[in-house]
Amino acid sequence: MGPKVETPLSAAKPTLEFALRPHAVSRAELVERYRPVMMMVRQILGVVPHAMSYFEIWPPAFTTYSVLVPSLLDIPRCDLGRGIPPELRSLVLYIASRSYGCSYCSAHAAGVGTVFRGPGGSLERNKRALDAESCDLFGAADIAAINYATAVARIPSEVTLEHRLDLARHYSETHEEAIVLAATLMGFLNCAMDSLGMVLEWRILELANQYLTPSDWQPGQNYDEAFDRDIHEADKDTDDGETLGPLALARTMAGIIAYDRGALAGIAGRPVRIYEQLRSSLGFVPGYVERIERVSTQRVFTHCLVERLQSDAGSVSVWLKHAVCFVAANKSRNPLLAAHFAYLAVRAGATAKRLASALTPSDDEGRDAAAFAFAHAAAISPAGVGRREIAGLTSFFSPSEIIELVVALSIQGMLNRYTSTYPVDSYEPEIAAFVAQHGEALGLEPQPYTHGSSWDEQCAKVRLTAA
Known part of the structure; x- marks a missing residue:
């Protein structure tokens, strides 16, 4: 055989997934390495997602995905009936994804099931959710969650006081946070999957065509027969199995607990220690971490900030990861995160001048320019990653570095949803000092919002009246 001829970019499918396909880790290898994680995801979705093979190109990405999902979906509490109803969880995931x-x-989200009953239980209901007010499947509480999920998934966020008040009329603070965290998880996944252009699994595509096409759902970039037929033929030969029985499920749950314990071994276990770790690593304690009620989720957010963005364990420089998040936050019109990431980028070695220049798309070439171009394209909804961005990334970054950048921008997408829901009136003291010094040069707002406290106060009054 002669030397391998690479497909010219102009003849390739214009997705990052296609460019990274030769480097994806096989399903068999993933099951061997992470069997409990793989079986749990399959239990809820009905398939092992293709995306997991791409996250494992940079193994820390697989770890982050694997700890985010159970924490933000409140597994297994929600599945045991101790949180919001599982069908509400699926509804929020689905609506946020459609809105984005x-x-x-x-x-995937339309068919999200439970740990105990398996996938697909909400498909019949979810297929009507985009027209919820014209059918009798959804009550006022559902409509409040639908309207919130629709608004928070838009970029820039369209969450208003009325969305928060409507949630407060129907849900406790704990259940509201469960809804918010479900939508927040999709901020990570929507950005990651859409910027990659991930290929749908054969079984999921079949279900989506059956249930979702009447609501104008189309696979778009996520399935093109000319490029993806072989993947689907391989999917058909894969037995994803039936819902796990009680004994197998118990073993899987024990494996998940052990996996999470190991994955988060470097993160403090109590709030006071978490805040100390954040201050030591970042130089300040983000207020949104302190606001989170669940300690398990505080730990996962801290993992994202400390072990993914702030860590130099990967090959992408710390300042550049924060800088691309700064670009994305600015494009998302999130003043709090723009200030946070600007502070972190400068603290890691960036100059204010370099950051300011990154805000304007350019035709420059090079590693930094390729990363910034990707940030501009990935920070909109839906993502606008095309041939130019793919060519830049594949020219200057290795496959694992590309996934590292995808994870960084997806963390920003996740934080954007949470902080847009719970705006604050003032920066943390360290950030306020930074904004006073560099704010004008970087286009940072003197204060992040002007209505954060009033939103919380009005929501508290609504709940008090309802009680």
């Missing part, structure tokens, strides 16, 4: 415009996540 990610066909891959929409198809």
